Amino acid sequence: MLPLAHAGHYALWILYVLPVLIVVGAILRSAIAVRREDREDGKPG
Amino acid sequence: MSFLPIAHALASRQDLPVPAWLFAWGASIVLIVSFFALSAGWREPRFEQPHSRPFGAGLSRALLSVPAQILCGAVGVFLFGFAVYAGLEGTVAPDRNFALTFLFVTCWLGFPFFSAIFGDLFRPFNPWRAIGRAAGAGFRAIAGQRAAHLTYPERLGRWPAVIGLLAIVWLEVVYGSGGAILEPEVAATAALVYTVYALAMMALFGAEEWCDRGEVFSVYFGMFGRLGIFGTHDGRLERRRPFTAATTWATVPGSAALVLASIATTSYDGASEGAFADFIETGIGWAEDIGLGVTASIRFTDTVFMLLTFAAVSLVYWLGVRGMRTVPGAPSLAKLRTGFAHTLIPIALAYLVAHYFSLFVFQEQAQFTYLLSDPLGTGTTDLFGTASSGVDYTVLTANAIWYVQVGALIVGHVLALMLAHDRALVYWPDYRKATASQYWMLAVMVAFTCFGLYLLSVSNG
Numbered sequence: 001m002l003p004l005a006h007a008g009h010y011a012l013w014i015l016y017v018l019p020v021l022i023v024v025g026a027i028l029r030s031a032i033a034v035r036r037e038d039r040e041d042g043k044p045g
Numbered sequence: 046m047s048f049l050p051i052a053h054a055l056a057s058r059q060d061l062p063v064p065a066w067l068f069a070w071g072a073s074i075v076l077i078v079s080f081f082a083l084s085a086g087w088r089e090p091r092f093e094q095p096h097s098r099p100f101g102a103g104l105s106r107a108l109l110s111v112p113a114q115i116l117c118g119a120v121g122v123f124l125f126g127f128a129v130y131a132g133l134e135g136t137v138a139p140d141r142n143f144a145l146t147f148l149f150v151t152c153w154l155g156f157p158f159f160s161a162i163f164g165d166l167f168r169p170f171n172p173w174r175a176i177g178r179a180a181g182a183g184f185r186a187i188a189g190q191r192a193a194h195l196t197y198p199e200r201l202g203r204w205p206a207v208i209g210l211l212a213i214v215w216l217e218v219v220y221g222s223g224g225a226i227l228e229p230e231v232a233a234t235a236a237l238v239y240t241v242y243a244l245a246m247m248a249l250f251g252a253e254e255w256c257d258r259g260e261v262f263s264v265y266f267g268m269f270g271r272l273g274i275f276g277t278h279d280g281r282l283e284r285r286r287p288f289t290a291a292t293t294w295a296t297v298p299g300s301a302a303l304v305l306a307s308i309a310t311t312s313y314d315g316a317s318e319g320a321f322a323d324f325i326e327t328g329i330g331w332a333e334d335i336g337l338g339v340t341a342s343i344r345f346t347d348t349v350f351m352l353l354t355f356a357a358v359s360l361v362y363w364l365g366v367r368g369m370r371t372v373p374g375a376p377s378l379a380k381l382r383t384g385f386a387h388t389l390i391p392i393a394l395a396y397l398v399a400h401y402f403s404l405f406v407f408q409e410q411a412q413f414t415y416l417l418s419d420p421l422g423t424g425t426t427d428l429f430g431t432a433s434s435g436v437d438y439t440v441l442t443a444n445a446i447w448y449v450q451v452g453a454l455i456v457g458h459v460l461a462l463m464l465a466h467d468r469a470l471v472y473w474p475d476y477r478k479a480t481a482s483q484y485w486m487l488a489v490m491v492a493f494t495c496f497g498l499y500l501l502s503v504s505n506g
Binding site: 018022 | 066488492502
């Protein structure tokens with residue numbers, strides 16, 4: 001059985017993960033945009 | 046540090062003006078702002094070239110003279126021997142015996158803290174190096190020639206130190222967890238076993254070679270010493286620009302694993318009584334269900350969680366390195382992994398400060414009062430008249446501890462970003478590509494910061 005007694009307590013981790021997700025999301029978005037630009041310009045890679 | 050009653054035991058809850066998680070958001074914003082400031086204003090590597098000023102020849106000669114080295118070595122051997130003696134002959138109460146606080150707090154935490162400021166302070170006091178060198182000198186005097194040593198296998202690098210670091214933390218945190226107290230006698234016996242091992246390795250490979258690569262304490266404390274401002278070069282003491290010596294630290298195999306192991310073991314120590322506590326308890330239940338005894342279940346589960354933490358921390362770094370590899374012009378994965386490992390040293394230090402700063406402040410009061418006056422804890426000795434002193438827990442408030450923890454994590458990660466940005470400018474001379482590569486390290490730093498603050502908030506809450 002998984003420990004659920006302190007579920008509320010552990011749920012707080014989401015608030016700590018959000019900044020990481022925002023940064024990673026921004027990086028991925030930027031990387032995809034650069035690749036799309038490169039493809040449209042006909043650059044390799 | 047479960048053998049000490051105050052370890053991680055912040056008696057009072059903090060009374061913070063905002064929720065603890067908001068500090069993680071604030072720290073992330075500081076990192077992001079620092080990142081863009083570095084991108085805008087730092088376009089040439091500044092740490093790669095050594096910047097140092099040698100001490101005066103006289104002072105340097107005096108401090109590095111043979112008598113000074115013998116004196117420091119003798120002090121190291123005496124203190125180590127005394128701690129072992131106290132462990133073997135003193136009380137079994139961990140908090141009343143000189144040995145545990147001296148070995149696991151004063152030395153284990155003190156050397157990283159002070160070496161990070163002043164350079165490698167452990168090297169001159171290293172008892173095993175002192176004994177090894179003395180034995181080498183004795184051999185030369187008797188045999189009339191230097192002892193022949195095996196060539197240290199290059200591929201082994203710092204891996205023996207990595208394994209040693211995990212073993213020491215295991216002894217400190219896992220062996221002494223769940224009611225199975227780490228007794229001073231066990232620690233003293235482990236220290237003696239380690240001494241035999243270290244001296245045997247020195248006999249095989251030479252004292253200096255083993256201290257540079259495999260001797261756990263030299264390698265571990267020396268890693269933090271690379272951040273400090275004093276060092277030696279060509280047999281002369283020098284004052285150097287802080288952090289510059291770190292840039293050449295990770296060239297030896299196993300260095301990245303060592304710094305990751307440092308971050309992971311500190312994280313695990315903090316999490317084992319906080320964020321992971323319920324999960325570990327569940328794991329212990331499962332281990333008992335498959336037939337392990339109580340103590341074996343606790344140690345087995347703790348070991349698994351410690352190794353999982355190591356794997357998770359390594360994975361975060363590896364993802365950052367993989368991300369950098371996608372930037373055009375990137376060197377090989379192996380080169381990136383090694384090349385950025387030194388940037389994690391300030392993070393390892395920040396984690397140490399954040400997790401153990403209060404323990405260090407409290408326990409050093411004990412070290413320099415009642416443990417010094419009554420080192421065996423027998424209650425019959427009072428060498429300096431301080432045997433009846435106690436620890437004043439009011440010197441730090443819960444809020445002050447929290448702010449130091451947050452400050453340490455932020456400063457450590459900003460320094461890490463700075464070192465990473467500097468190294469990126471070496472690999473990508475075009476600063477725009479260097480900046481693009483560092484988006485990934487920014488993510489790594491934000492992840493480590495938020496993870497560290499989460500662990501602390503759960504431990505302290």
